[in-house]
Amino acid sequence: MRFQFLALALPAVGIASSMAIAVVSVPKATAQIPLLTQLLQSPSSVSNDANNRLVTGWIYLDGRRLFQIAASKSNFPERSEDIQKKLQKIAQNYFHSPAKTPVRVDIRQVNELPVIYVNDQYLMTVTSEDAGLREVDISTSANQVKESLQEDLQQAKQERQTPFLIDQGKIAAGIGLTMIVISWGVYSWQRRSKNDAIYPFASQPRSDSLNSPTPAAQPITTQLNQQQHRHIQEAKRRLFQLTQTGIWGGGSFIILGLFPYTRPFQVGILTAAQFPLRLGVVFLGTYVAIRLIYALIDRFTTTLISSGALLTPESSERLQLRVSTFSGVTKSIATFMCVGVGFLLALVSLGIDIVPLLAGASLVGVAVSLASQNLIKDAINGFLIILEDQYALGDVITVGNVGGLVENLNLRMTQVRDSEGRLITIPNGEIKVVANLSSRWSRADLTIPIAYQADIEKALKLIESIGLEMDKDPQWERQILETPQVLGIDQFGDRGLIIRVWIKTQPLKQWDVAREFRRRLKVVLDEAGISISVPQQAIWVNDEQSLNFPSNGNGKAH
Secondary structure (H helix, E strand, C coil): CHHHHHHCHHHHHHHHHHHHHHHCCCCHHHCCCCHHHHHCCCCCECCCCCCCCEEEEEEEECCEEEEEEEEECCCHHHHHHHHHHHHHHHHHHHHCCCCCCCCCEEEEEECCEEEEEECCEEEEECCHHHHHHHCCCHHHHHHHHHHHHHHHHHHHHHHCCHHHHHHHHHHHHHHHHHHHHHHHHHHHHHHHHHHHCCCCCCCCCCCCCCCCCCCCHHHHHHHHHHHHHHHHHHHHHHHHHHHHHHHHHHHHHHHHCCCCCCHHHHHHHHHHHHHHHHHHHHHHHHHHHHHHHHHHHHHHHHHHHHCCCCCCCCCHHHHHHHHHHHHHHHHHHHHHHHHHHHHHHHHHHCCCCHHHHHHHHHHHHHHHHHHCHHHHHHHHHHHHHHHCCCCCCCCEEEECCEEEEEEEECCCEEEEECCCCCEEEEEHHHCCCEEECCCCCEEEEEEEEECCCCCHHHHHHHHHHHHHHHHHCCCCCCCECCCCEEEEEEEEECCEEEEEEEEEECCCCHHHHHHHHHHHHHHHHHHHCCCCCCCCCCCCCCCCHHHCCCECCCCCEC
16 A cells, blocks of 8 residues: 555655646746746736736747737737737848858947847837836847847757757657656556556455454455455556656647747647646646545545444444445535536636636625525535434435435435435435434344234234244345334234234345245244135125015026
8 A cells, every 4th residue: 555655655745746737836036037937927917907908918939938029908909919929030141151151230320219230130129118118218128128139149050960960869759768767667557556456455354254343344444445445546646648648748748849940839739828838737636636545535434344343233224324324425525515616727727817707706605605505504414314323325215205215415415225226315404303224233124914814823923933933044044133013913904813923033024034934934934834825705685585586588687
């Protein structure tokens, strides 16, 4: 078990870091550091004035950020596109020039505003909004743009030289080989972990049910361990898939950034995939968290059962029903909480401020609570049903005029399946009185009609002997908890003498035991010549005229 949780450590760290990158907003102070964190930033607002709102954005060259510009919201798209097109044209002309041709960036004054020319080609005019964005004067802002253009254009041209491309190709080959090695190592680790977990309980010796102090604990703990194992394996499988995706996706993304011709694809990929990537990480993290919580719940329940804290000699069969109910309800609550947290994280990853949403949700919650008192009543009553163990999954209950096998139980409702196969849903708040036919033990209540003419003492001895035989029969002795009780003649009925028999059985076994008892009783009574009476009536006629039947002309009676 320690190995299973250790196997989750590395992928869990990866998913945690991925969620941190995908969900947490990157502050502006980090705009100079990694390209990934830079590109994940979207144009931000720097003014709240509705009539003259300013927005900012970056100018790119080969997928790299050069400098920021600012403009009004209505003019920004046109200005950004114009500067970007001019820069691309200037760069292409410069790249086709001789190798040692220097780049010339000039600042000229036009209408008291600095205008930037690159190799005598007009690029842009530095405005006061651009200077205000950098919190410097216009002249200083123009010089900063000039320095950035000179450095980045020279670097871009150098990156297009054959020696540089060869070196970058070697680096890309090394990254590709590293990706293959790491991916193969992760795959081998996954296969080894999977093979070790195929038969997790195969090496455990089987316990002798005759020597085991709690014979029912072993099947319950085995079932819970298997559920826990499945949840952990599912979480590991998803984390391994995320790790493989991170290896190949991250490596390919890095390779794209090595070459100036493919680096713009980084921008396109991040622009198109940043929100789906964030939502995917949140979704996968929520799913893995739910699976791990399921495993922890099963682990806790197994430990509690193995310690013997819940086991008593009379509750062996009952324990399995209670564990199933408790585990299912707890997992439902945990799923609801994880989905709620995941939904909030998804909103945060999309850049939505959830503080006003939470404040509004509290007010909505108060209104909903007032309007949905029945739901609250159902939840409270459902909690008490589970806490007091009134019934559990697998019990047979009767509520009012309906009853059946409990197939689903949660805080809001109870679903039972009746003998005709109908699924009946009962809100927990409507359950006032419930009859549990399978709590701890059950009883077969038999009424046997015997003819008045039969030898009643012989019939009672035969019925008692059948009960003793079934109690000693290996096929039925485990289902019968106590020796069947023949209570005697219960009443004089129209069918004859009614003899009542009680048989205490395991939960839900009363019907099987009763059917077998009736079968054996019929065979024995037939051999003894004792008949089972049927409803009968005696009619006495005292009117002599009613005995005379009228006849027709042929003298035949009707």
